[in-house]
Amino acid sequence: MSSKNAREFLMIPGPTPVPDRVLAAIARHPLGHRSQDFSDVLMEAIDGLKWLGETNNEPLILTSSGTGAMEGAIANVVERGDKVLSLVCGVFGERFARIAEAYGAEVERLSVPFGKPVDVDAVRQALDADKEKKIKAVTITHNETSTGVINDLKQIAALIQKHGALSLVDAVTSFGATPVPIDEWGLDIVVTGSQKALMLPPGLAFAFVSQKAWQAIESCKTPRFYFKFQSYRKSQKERTTPFTPNVSFVVGLNESIKMMKEEGKEEVFARHTAMRELLRKGAKDLGLRLVVDDQCASPTITSIWPPEHMDVPTIRKRLKEQHRIVVADGQEELKGKIFRMGHMGYVFERDIGTALFALKAVLGAGAPAACR
C-alpha cells in the first residue's frame, strides 16, 4: 500500500507544519517595506508578539534564523573578557556558550548529562559563589531541542534576577507553545524563531529586550551592525525597520498570531501539554522508553529510545517511506541513538494519534509485545 502521494508531515522540531492560511498570506505579493501598509503590518506583528509574551518589552523583528537572534543577545551585551555563565543541557545550550566564546567571553559552563534539565541548585550555588558579581550574563535554553527537556525558567530567572546578572533566554522551541511570561519572570533578553510554535517557515527571528538589558546594550562596545539592537529599536519607534525585512513572513506572522488569538492563548498552551501527555503515554504503551523524565518533559519535543529490535535509521526511514512522516534523528553524540518527534505549532491531538499509529506499524513484527 503506497503512501507516496500523501502530504509530507513534518514531526521534526522545526520547520513545523504551516497552516494553509499562513502559506496563502506568505504567497501574497510583497509590500514595499517603506510603505504605510507595511508599517501597519509591522506594528500589528509587534503587538501580537507582546500579547504572546505577556510583556511590555518591544520585540525586535530580525530577518535571520533563531541563531542570529542568539548572536544578537550576546553581541549586544557581552564584551571581550566578560564573564558569562552558560547553563548547558544539550546542543543548543552549548551553542549559546560557543557564541559567547566567539565574542571573547570567559564562559563558565554548568552542564548536566543529556536528557537531564539544568540543575537549579547548581545555578544557585554558582551565582551565590560570585560575590564580586563578575558574572555579567547567564545564557539559558528554555526548551532544549536536542533532547526534549524543558527547564524551570521561572525559578532560574528569579535566581539570576536576585544576583543581578542579565538573563539571556533561548525560547526558540518554547515560545508560543507554553507560557513565557517575560515581564512576570523578569527575563532580560528572550529570543525565538518563526519556524516553531509560531507556525511559519524559517526566516524570521525575534528578540524581546528588557529595560535593564537596554542599559547594558547602550554601553556595550562589541562590534555589530546587522544585529545591533539599537538600530531596530530606533527604526521600530518610527514604525519601520533598519534593513529590508522579510515583509512576506511578517504578513504571515500576523495571520498565525490571528489564528492563535482565535484559538486562545491558554488553549494553545493546553493543547501542547495534552499532545505531550498523549505521545508519551502512547510511546510507553508501545513498550518504548522515553529519554526524558516526566517532570521536565518538553511540551514540544519528545525524544524516544529505539527498541532493541530496530535501530533509529530504520525507524526514520520506514516512517518516511511508508507513511510520509518525518521525525528527527538525535544530534551530535545522540545521532543514531534516539529519535525525536516534534509536536509544536500547527499540530493537534489527532496528529499524535496518526504518529502513534504509524510508529506501531513500522515497529511491526519483532517488536516488544506491547507493539503487536
Place this chain on the structure above:
Amino acid sequence: MSSKNAREFLMIPGPTPVPDRVLAAIARHPLGHRSQDFSDVLMEAIDGLKWLGETNNEPLILTSSGTGAMEGAIANVVERGDKVLSLVCGVFGERFARIAEAYGAEVERLSVPFGKPVDVDAVRQALDADKEKKIKAVTITHNETSTGVINDLKQIAALIQKHGALSLVDAVTSFGATPVPIDEWGLDIVVTGSQKALMLPPGLAFAFVSQKAWQAIESCKTPRFYFKFQSYRKSQKERTTPFTPNVSFVVGLNESIKMMKEEGKEEVFARHTAMRELLRKGAKDLGLRLVVDDQCASPTITSIWPPEHMDVPTIRKRLKEQHRIVVADGQEELKGKIFRMGHMGYVFERDIGTALFALKAVLGAGAPAACR
C-alpha cells in the same frame, strides 16, 4: 476613475515584483532543512547562482537581508585597526564604510558628489599611494541604489587586484540584471540579496567568496558566528546549512533562476539595458531632468528630478493613489528632492510604458510643454 483595485506595482529598488510562479513555489509547504530533498534544492540553488555569476566560487546562502551579507564580507576579513578603502558614491557605499568602522577598521573614504560614479583615477591614485600595502580591503558598490549610478567595476577591480587588496563588492542591485562575471573580473567577495533582480521577496542574501578571500578569512580573528563564512562553506560541502535557512525562499530561488534560464542570461541583461534606455528617453521627452549622466546610468534604477511645478511627495502620492504605482523617494540628503524608479527583475518594457503613461498623467496641467 478609480484604480483602487489595481494590483500594486512596485517600481521601487526592492522589494521588486515577484512572478506568480515564484510566489507559488514559496507557498509550498516547507521542506525539512535536514532532508535529502532540501539538500537537492540547495545544491541546485548553488549551481544556479554560479551560473548567473559566471564563477567557480561557491555562493554562501544566508538567511538575512543584503546588509547581513555586507556585514559578513567585513566581519570575515577585517580586524580592528585594519585599513579599508571605501569607495562612496551614495548611501549604500557609505553603509559599507560604516560597517567597516563598526568593526574597528581605519576607513579611508573616496567620495564623489551624489549622482556621480566612483572616480577611477582617484582610486588608482589612492592605491598607488599605498606603497606599504596597508590597505587590506576595498569596499565598492557596483550599482548605487540611492542615486542610480553604476560604477565601472571591471576597471576598479583590476586596479584592486594589481594592488593586492581584497575587493568587497556590494552587487545587491546589479547581480542578475547586468553582467557580474566574478572570475573574469577577479572579485573577492560579492554580496547580493534576494529581493532585487533575483525576483524573490526580501529574506535571503548571498556571498561569493574567492580563494584569495578564503585565505584572509581563515586568519581573521574578528568575532562572528551567524555570518561566519567558514561555517557555511563547511556545511555546504556536506550539502546542508549551518543554521536553519529560509527553505521556502531557496525553493523560490530555484524557480526564479529557472525562469532566467528560460529567458536566457544575455536576454535578461539586454532587457534591463533596454528598459533603462526607454525610461530615460521617456522621462526626457516629458521634459524631466535625470540625476545621472548617460555613461554611468544604472540598468536597474533611474533617479529623476521633479519638474518645477510639482514636488516629489505630490508625484509619489498621485502615482500611488491614481495608478497604484509605487516609486521611491530620495534617501537621506536627497529625501524629497528626487524620485527613483526601480526597474529590475520581473519588469518588462511594457511596464516602463505603463510608468511613463502614469507619470505623464500625474504631471498633468502645469507641466512643462513636453508633458502635456
